[in-house]
Amino acid sequence: MIEFQLQTLLEARHVVVFTGAGVSAESGIPTFRDALTGLWSRFDPAALATPEAFRKDPALVWGWYEWRRSKVLAASPNAAHLAIAELARRVPKLTVITQNVDDLHERAGSRDVIHLHGSLHAPRCFACTRPYAGSLDPLNEPEEGRSLEPPRCHRCNGKIRPGVVWFGESLPAQAWREAMAAAEDCDLLLSIGTSGLVQPAAQIPRMARARGATVVHVNLQPESVEGDNEFSLVGRAAEILPGLLGGGEKKYCE
Incomplete structure (x- = not known):
């Protein structure tokens, strides 16, 4: 069975955290x-x-x-929002890209959040x-x-x-350029609480994987994965993300 080693997270040069509605839903939104x-x-x-x-x-x-x-x-930021902000203090570079239209990432302490929608x-x-x-x-x-x-x-x-961003409207040009640049530069992308159905935002994890980055999906339902650099962690983001930060030698399996 393919295993996602926590050391991969801690040794990453540039982590992108890509979030969707599932993260905010755990705050009651x-x-x-x-x-x-x-x-x-x-x-x-x-x-x-x-x-x-x-x-x-x-x-x-x-x-x-x-x-x-x-x-x-x-609402208040939940443990997932707080863990993402804490992760930024533990890796050389972290970029948060979100499809959410709330400010819970910022209130948790994340900076320069890219709001695609x-x-x-x-x-x-x-x-x-x-x-x-x-x-x-x-x-x-x-x-x-x-x-x-x-x-x-x-x-x-x-x-x-x-x-x-309403239906029929384009994504903010600057936000989209920044998101694409981060996806193409990162060596690890965490895709959290997103259905992967909303375009063009859903292209972000695919861009990262095409450039050789490890992609880890965190969702309530298992995601189909391809190759040995893509993983699916099943569960609540508010439980899995704090676990990633404090998991020691623990391994998470697809």
């Missing part, structure tokens, strides 16, 4: 594909995550994203695209299902939209 509850169950999440939806009903879309942001504000905390103008210069309501817990009028741009008076 619903994943995008989870069925909506309560009043929001009347809506298809995919139907709310488009420019067309915002044009049609900006208050509905803004209200839903503010409800999502309230869930993030009420944007952030709930970085809204911008729908008309002129400038970052929103005002402050957002702290939103302890907005009423679920409530429409909220978005604020206005201080420059052009356009409506402010969530700072996330």
